[in-house]
Amino acid sequence: MDLSRTKITIKQLSQEIGIGVDTLRVWERRYGFPLPHRDRRGHRSYTTKHLEELRVVKKLQIFGQRPSAIFSLSPTERHVLLEELLNTQRPENKSLEHLVFGMSPQQIVVELAEQKKRLGLAEFVKQTVVPLLQLIDHGWSSGRLSIAREHLISDQLTALLKAELSAAACPVRPQVLFLTLPGERHKLGLLLAAVQFQQAGVQSLLLNEELPLSEIPGLVAELAVEGVALSFSSHYPSRQAKHDLRSLRKSLNPAITIIAGGQAVQQLPTMPKLLVCSDLQQIPKLVKRYFKKNAMGIC
Amino acid sequence: MDLSRTKITIKQLSQEIGIGVDTLRVWERRYGFPLPHRDRRGHRSYTTKHLEELRVVKKLQIFGQRPSAIFSLSPTERHVLLEELLNTQRPENKSLEHLVFGMSPQQIVVELAEQKKRLGLAEFVKQTVVPLLQLIDHGWSSGRLSIAREHLISDQLTALLKAELSAAACPVRPQVLFLTLPGERHKLGLLLAAVQFQQAGVQSLLLNEELPLSEIPGLVAELAVEGVALSFSSHYPSRQAKHDLRSLRKSLNPAITIIAGGQAVQQLPTMPKLLVCSDLQQIPKLVKRYFKKNAMGIC
DNA sequence: ATATGGATTTGTCTAGGACAAAAATAACAA
DNA sequence: TTGTTATTTTTGTCCTAGACAAATCCATAT
Numbered sequence: 001m002d003l004s005r006t007k008i009t010i011k012q013l014s015q016e017i018g019i020g021v022d023t024l025r026v027w028e029r030r031y032g033f034p035l036p037h038r039d040r041r042g043h044r045s046y047t048t049k050h051l052e053e054l055r056v057v058k059k060l061q062i063f064g065q066r067p068s069a070i071f072s073l074s075p076t077e078r079h080v081l082l083e084e085l086l087n088t089q090r091p092e093n094k095s096l097e098h099l100v101f102g103m104s105p106q107q108i109v110v111e112l113a114e115q116k117k118r119l120g121l122a123e124f125v126k127q128t129v130v131p132l133l134q135l136i137d138h139g140w141s142s143g144r145l146s147i148a149r150e151h152l153i154s155d156q157l158t159a160l161l162k163a164e165l166s167a168a169a170c171p172v173r174p175q176v177l178f179l180t181l182p183g184e185r186h187k188l189g190l191l192l193a194a195v196q197f198q199q200a201g202v203q204s205l206l207l208n209e210e211l212p213l214s215e216i217p218g219l220v221a222e223l224a225v226e227g228v229a230l231s232f233s234s235h236y237p238s239r240q241a242k243h244d245l246r247s248l249r250k251s252l253n254p255a256i257t258i259i260a261g262g263q264a265v266q267q268l269p270t271m272p273k274l275l276v277c278s279d280l281q282q283i284p285k286l287v288k289r290y291f292k293k294n295a296m297g298i299c
Numbered sequence: 300m301d302l303s304r305t306k307i308t309i310k311q312l313s314q315e316i317g318i319g320v321d322t323l324r325v326w327e328r329r330y331g332f333p334l335p336h337r338d339r340r341g342h343r344s345y346t347t348k349h350l351e352e353l354r355v356v357k358k359l360q361i362f363g364q365r366p367s368a369i370f371s372l373s374p375t376e377r378h379v380l381l382e383e384l385l386n387t388q389r390p391e392n393k394s395l396e397h398l399v400f401g402m403s404p405q406q407i408v409v410e411l412a413e414q415k416k417r418l419g420l421a422e423f424v425k426q427t428v429v430p431l432l433q434l435i436d437h438g439w440s441s442g443r444l445s446i447a448r449e450h451l452i453s454d455q456l457t458a459l460l461k462a463e464l465s466a467a468a469c470p471v472r473p474q475v476l477f478l479t480l481p482g483e484r485h486k487l488g489l490l491l492a493a494v495q496f497q498q499a500g501v502q503s504l505l506l507n508e509e510l511p512l513s514e515i516p517g518l519v520a521e522l523a524v525e526g527v528a529l530s531f532s533s534h535y536p537s538r539q540a541k542h543d544l545r546s547l548r549k550s551l552n553p554a555i556t557i558i559a560g561g562q563a564v565q566q567l568p569t570m571p572k573l574l575v576c577s578d579l580q581q582i583p584k585l586v587k588r589y590f591k592k593n594a595m596g597i598c
Numbered sequence: 599a600t601a602t603g604g605a606t607t608t609g610t611c612t613a614g615g616a617c618a619a620a621a622a623t624a625a626c627a628a
Numbered sequence: 629t630t631g632t633t634a635t636t637t638t639t640g641t642c643c644t645a646g647a648c649a650a651a652t653c654c655a656t657a658t
Contacts, residue, residue, distance in 0.1 A: 006513065006546055011610075015481045016511050021611095022641055029614080030639090041648065043611055048513055066621080068638065105504065105522065109465075148518035151508040158507070159465060166408075166458060182314045205404065208457070209450040212315050214305065214347055219447035223404065237640085239619065247305055310641075320642090321610055328645085329608090340617065342642055365652080367607065536609085538650070 007037075007045045017054050018185075018235055031071035052143075056082055059141040062234050086138050093131050100135050100145065100153060109156045121164060122199055129157065129192065130280070154188055161191050165198060165206055174226035176259070177219070179207040181244055186233035186262075193229060193261050196280055200287035213244060217252050227257035229277075232264035241265055249274065257290060306336070306344040316353050317484075317534055330370035351442070355381055358440040361533050385437050392430050399434050399444065399452060408455045420463060421498055428456065428491065429579070453487055460490050464497060464505055473525035475558070476518070478506040480543055485532035485561075492528060492560050495579055499586035512543060516551050526556035528576075531563035540564055548573065556589060 013034075014021045028035060028044075034054060036044040056078050060070050063085045070078060099111055116124040136153060139145025178194040180187055187208055194204040205225065220228055228248075232241040241264045249258060254273065261277040275286060312333075313320045327334060333353060335343040355377050359369050362384045369377060398410055415423040435452060438444030477493040479486055486507055493503040504524065519527055527547075531540040540563045548557060553572065560576040574585060 006550070009611085012481070020641075023639085025612090026640070041611080042613095051511075051513075066638075067640095146514060146517060148506075148510060148514040148521075151506055151510060152518075155505075155507050159461065162458065163462075182311070206454075207447075207450055208454050211447060211450060212350075214350075215445060215447040218445060219451075222447075251305070308642085319610075322608085324643090325609070340642080341644095342617095365607075366609095 006048065007039075008047075008051070010036075010044045010046065013046045013051060013054070016051060017058055019054070019058065027067065027071070031067065033071055053078075056141070060085070082141060086142055089134070090138065093127075093135070096128070096132055096135055100132070100139060100149070105152055105156065108153060109160070112156060112160055116160065116164075121195070125192065125195065125280075129161070132157065133188065158188060158191060161195050162206070162208075164195055165191070165204060173203070175203040175205060175223070176227040176229055176257075177205045177207065177223060177225045178229045178231075179209070179211050179216070180231055181236075182210045182212055183240075184210060184231065184233060184236050186231070186235060189233060189262055190229070190231035192280060193231065193277070193283065196283040197229070197287060200284045202287055213248060214251075216248060220252065220256055225256075227259055228252070229259040229261065232260065232262040234263040236262070236264045238264040245274065259286075306338075306346065307350075309335075309343045309345065312345045312350065312353070315350060316357055318353070318357065326366065326370070330366065332370055352377075355440070359384070381440060385441055388433070392426075392434070395427070395431055395434055399431070399438060399448070404451055404455065407452060408459070411455060411459055415459065415463075420494070424491065424494065424579075428460070431456070432487065457487060457490060460494050461505070461507075463494055464490075464503060472502070474502040474504060474522070475526040475528055475556075476504045476506065476522060476524045477528045477530075478508070478510050478515070479530055481509045481511055482539075483509060483530065483532060483535050485530070485534060488532060488561055489528070489530035491579060492530065492576070492582065495582040496528070496586060499583045501586055512547060513550075515547060519551065519555055524555075526558055527551070528558035528560065531559065531561035533562040535561070535563040537563040544573065558585075 008016075010021055010024055014024060024034065027033060034046060034050040036046045036050065039045050053075050056075075057070055060078060060082055061067070063082075065081075073081065099108060103111065112128070115128050119127060132153070136145065136150050140147065140150050176197055178190050178197075180190055191206060191208075194206045198204040205223065207219075211219070216228060230245070230248075232238070241260070241262075245258065245260055245265075252258070257273045257275060259275045259277055263278075265276055265278065275290060277283065277286060307315075309320055309323055313323060323333065326332060333345065333349045335345045335349065338344050352374050355374075356369055359377060359381055360366070362381075364380075372380065398407060402410065411427070414427050418426060431452070435444065435449050439446065439449050475496055477489050477496075479489055490505065490507075493505045497503040504522065506518075510518070515527060529544070529547075531537070540559070540561075544557065544559055544564075551557065556572045556574060558574045558576055562577075564575055564577065574589060576582065576585060
């Protein structure tokens with residue numbers, strides 16, 4: 001009944017925290033952490049302790065801290081710093097805390113559905129979904145919330161929002177295709193954006209899989225959509241996002257609008273017909289400006 | 300409008316085909332393939348051609364061919380061999396071919412929903428879903444079906460089956476938790492199994508995310524389920540599957556049944572309370588034997 | 599036919615070096 | 629003061645070439 005003595009390889013560790021194998025090795029070389037045991041072959045062998053400490057490191061990194069700063073701190077100091085950073089942007093909603101930490105899966109789904117019904121979709125997203133995602137992030141990083149519960153909740157949330165998306169099945173113009181590139185695991189942000197676009201009068205087609213860049217032009221042509229929306233979470237290397245977008249712009253029909261969202265696309269070089277959408281609040285405006293001028297939804 | 304001259308790094312290539320970076324390098328060293336260009340730094344730079352040829356290689360590998368055999372063939376010979384292997388197990392259903400290759404996404408969803416309604420869930424799975432998955436695999440490997448279309452269809456299918464799963468919301472005993480481990484990207488097999496179990500009278504809780512091994516015991520206790528089902532596709536290294544299951548068995552409450560499914564779990568050492576389910580057809584029997592003896596669904 | 603034991607194949611790991619892109623810092627101008 | 633540009637440091641990813649256990653194949657013996 002105890003996994004704390006389970007040894008894992010560098011590859012498994014890499015997969016579980018989302019940090020490359022090479023990076024883990026070079027961190028060890030440069031900063032002396034994480035410093036694993038070795039098996040008789042000389043292969044690195046990590047423990048659950050390393051995993052937990054690296055989750056803190058990862059989270060600090062997402063908050064903008066650089067490795068040199070992170071590793072000059074002791075594990076305890078790192079934890080303290082993380083708590084501080086979290087406190088600067090803690091969401092208020094108390095009822096959500098109850099939902100996140102206390103409820104059973106069945107209760108969660110009922111509660112969410114009820115809130116959606118009561119608030120209406122737009123308000124539900126604003127008042128419940130967005131704070132909920134923040135809270136999940138917080139709970140996850142400070143260790144109060146298990147990864148299992150995090151996944152449980154985001155899974156239920158995904159189901160709920162997806163149902164919303166497919167409900168409006170009448171083919172409206174314009175249509176936008178929503179997808180992620182290989183390596184991008186966070187699909188909730190994309191889903192949220194798709195729902196918002198749909199609310200604003202665009203027909204959102206969500207492809208909930210990671211699609212190679214080279215497949216996009218063909219699919220766009222086949223589906224005859226007006227735009228493609230890509231989501232790049234904070235885990236996605238921003239330089240690669242940049243490169244991907246440039247590459248896509250070159251290979252795609254110039255008439256197609258590209259929409260890029262997520263934390264990884266803050267500063268991007270301007271490109272023809274590229275909309276950068278770093279905030280979900282902007283979406284209604286964006287749609288009005290770029291999509292609704294020459295196209296009407298006739299239903 | 301042309302991506303064939305797009306250069307990609309070894310990491311990107313690795314992600315797109317699901318073969319490790321180290322493996323790609325050692326294949327080049329040993330067999331001389333794939334042999335990429337180099338940029339001025341000496342870094343490997345692959346093209347779309349490499350990608351396509353490697354997809355054939357990967358597919359041959361899944362068919363049980365070993366690298367030494369695969370790489371002793373020319374690209375053309377490889378393609379021919381793949382076609383031969385595919386022809387040995389081609390599904391019959393002509394109406395499905397039409398669905399897979401011809402229809403628009405909207406048509407697909409309508410068609411699938413209709414078939415499900417007409418056949419009933421059990422028959423729908425048997426007559427439509429399973430052959431459909433086979434056909435998708437075939438089309439994908441022989442290059443007639445784009446990856447985009449493959450994803451499109453499996454996405455729609457997922458939505459349909461998931462709706463089915465959450466429809467029966469009344470809490471029935473026994474409950475089984477369905478999930479995948481980190482690194483396992485193929486979630487359709489798991490979903491299919493969950494649906495079958497649900498049909499057989501088990502309450503299936505599907506967690507559509509990759510959950511670290513160490514999180515499972517806690518979640519199982521929290522949800523108070525009777526069993527955990529894991530799916531290991533042909534992409535998952537079978538030795539790791541073996542290790543994972545052993546590790547899980549040790550850390551989990553001995554009263555909990557573990558169910559392992561997928562192509563990667565053919566020969567497994569016997570373990571207490573471990574059910575190996577290599578064929579979806581067995582599921583009703585399995586449920587009757589191991590779950591239904593002392594538990595009734597009272598609704 | 600079935601088990602056993604050795605030979606071969608295969609994927610993943612190792613070390614330590616290299617370098618471009620990104621970020622921080624310094625230098626300078628308005 | 630603020631803003632721009634050049635210089636330095638940091639950081640992630642790639643490189644080579646070698647090692648080895650686990651998996652698989654193959655030949656021999658029961």
